[in-house]
Amino acid sequence: MTEFGKALTRTQTPIPGLVVFDLPVHGDNRGWFKENWQREKMLAEGLEDFGPVQNNISFNDAVGTTRGIHAEPWDKWVSVATGRIFGAWVDLREGDTFGTVFTTELDPSTAIFVPRGVGNSYQTLEPDTAYTYLVNDHWSPNGEGYSFLNLADETAGIDWPIPLDEVEISAKDLAHPRLKDVTPVPPRKTLILGANGQLGRALRDEFGDHPHIEYTTRAELDITDPNLASARRWRDYDTIINATAYTAVDTAETPTGRATAWAVNVTAVATLARIATENRITLVHVSSDYVYDGTKHGEYTENDPTCPLGVYGQTKAAGDAITTTVPRHYLIRTSWVIGDGNNFVRTMATLAQRGINPKVVNDQVGRLTFTTTLAEGIHHLLNTRPEYGTYNLTGTGEPTTWADIARHVYELTGHDPNRITPVTTDEYFAAATTPIAPRPHNSTLNTTKITTTGYTAPHTADSLATYLHP
Template identity: 55%
Template sequence: MHIEKTDIEGLLVLHLDVHSDHRGWFKESWQREKMVAAGLPDFRPVQANVAHNNEAGTTRGLHAEPWDKLITVGTGRIQGGWCDLREDSPTFGETVTVEVGPDTAVFVPRGLANGYQTLENDTSYLYLVNDHWSPDSAYVNVSYKLIDWPLEPTNVSAKDEALLLDAPPVPPRRVLVTGADGQVGRALRRVLPEAEFVGRADFDVTAPPARNWRQYSAIINCAAYTAVDAAESDRATAWSVNARGPAQLARIAAANNLTLVQLSTDYVFDGQSDRPYTEEDPVSPLSVYGASKAAGETAAATAPRHYIVRTSWVVGEGKNFVDTMRELAERGVRPQVVHDQKGRPTFADEIARGIAHLLKAEPAYGIYHLTGAGDEVGFDELAMAVYTGRQQDPDMVQPVSSGHYFAGKEHAPRPSRSTMSTAKIEATGFVPQNWRVGLALYVL
């Protein structure tokens, strides 16, 4: 068995092994392990259908249904015909035809209008689809006359006869972004403007509302309980949002063949490493917040298609350390800032850009560290850089120890070193921006 590409991207012809003897023949019309290894998308079919056709020349289509399908024949032969109706496809409007017999199957991606003509009497057309048929689904159909059929079309349904040569394009499957009002969620609006963005008020990750999930391609979970100190006493809420939420989304992703992107944090580490943390290092959180995020990582990893994106010191639209220091600089305040917590800031736009890269490039699933590039600094040095950027004397920043700063305050323990290696994501082709460049652009 081998797979051949066609002139339409994603439309694949499978040349099947047919075993014949005096009794007849046998073939594997669907064998997930072998076919995926050979290059077929792992499209996870949920329904099998058979359309039997009595006469040669019977013509059906062209129908662009909201699912992927794998077609073949049980008896007889067909001429398959397809037209690319996918929005923004480089081959939009192009057609391809393939003769399909017992030794052939064709994978038809969502957004291609599909039709066929029987070449023999008593032809059985078999197909697998990865969504259940529903009268409420969106269908886009176009005239069968777009295809140059080998026989005079017969037995064409009235509905197919009425179809026009022009049809509206089929939009792609959607990306759902939770936590849309957070720093990364807001940055993703600029990078993925066609995605669907939901906030806490309309989408509770701990009890996700019903959706036609087969019409989505990915979930990016930016929803999180991020009040690090409050989590020490509000444990149930932190665990519900940060651990139970990703578990719920992972179940949805696994059941519907979606990619789950889970945003995580440097707080899953204890900060005792003498080198930047890699994705293979064991987690050892110090706080309730860190433990709940580590549990969320474990839950997200149960989705077969997952990216866990760990980041640190996020700076974007919303409450963040850099904005606080900028405001203090403009007011001429001399702040006390800890010097013994070290790491690298990460701008939300960079995180959004990295997430979009992972979804497009589709490297191996797993954990990726995504932080700003450049030198490791303490919070005091970062504050000084902000003061310098606002034309204030950096010596106004007063470095203090964490013990001094938090003395007498209710607080969660924090990792003393949060620096993470970005070598793994860089190997996929994504190069993080140096945080100093990002800061200069941000504070101007």
């Protein structure tokens, strides 16, 4: 019998993500009414906004009708419209909880959220039972991501109220494999764009080679392609890490460079944002200190308004604004990136070895950020899943100028740091014959927010020493 008047509450089960809800049902002599799914209230109770797109109903005539155990590549909100069931759920996902079982009865006053990859089955306990479920992908009888378990599996040991040899059950369900023969459902995939760039190579080292991690280069997946939205079955992806960007800050000031910068840093990001939003994907997007004009006294926080100086900074700021529209996003602002490839540190080390005494800018202040630090910080955010939003991520330590860094490079490579001649930005570019982008004089970012999530970046001096002497 349906219980009236319960408060909306949630109960976590032994299977991660599988949550039982008590639903308020209001009844009188005419019948009853309930809000079977109410997005605002469910979110307030801690249920993820899982984005249902289809509502299915299974009507069962007789007591004992038994269905399952089916694990599908989507999430489900399961409830009973009329009647009563005994439900059994088995975790068929890869991981430590594979094979974990949970059983309970459902009537119209209860519902259960079933995450992707958890096997679902039920047995009707009353005639004329209607079993209803919302799913967040369009149902298809074929495709990837399905897994099945035999209802009579000895390992699961489900105590069916009505013995299976006395119930109505399909031959197909009876033929499903035992647990030892089940192929676990893999996690949704992580796609890393720009995998051959400096950050992309660091992300390869950090995330490693796993079947659910996919690395792509521009040759394999061009994010400026107008057909990007149909280039993948995006429902199979959990996370996109966008390590691509147009970063030629001076060339961006030319007509051709400006067009390319907007195409890569803005238009393509808008497409990624739309894909992420429509498919419940977490979008990680890497931004820059160039979104600021560098006039602030002190460190920039995540709450400071953007105010870019040049075309590159303008495109990055526009990409940032677009990224923040994605419900699940981590916008990473960083500065002075050094990785595997041509960069300022490598250049200084080479000049030192060749006996050249360079002039280096001393009126721009910030912190170096090594790509290993960026990759570690991104991995931390995705593992711990703190609040979505913007996070500054740079190396730590006292801010320095480019001239300070150059002196340190000379010193670490066994050369006289006094061979560096400090100059202003205007002096450095005085003889330039091609367009030069304006640089922010203060690029120092405050990293307190990401530190409170449990990640503290290495000191830049330590990272520089390791970089030069691995």
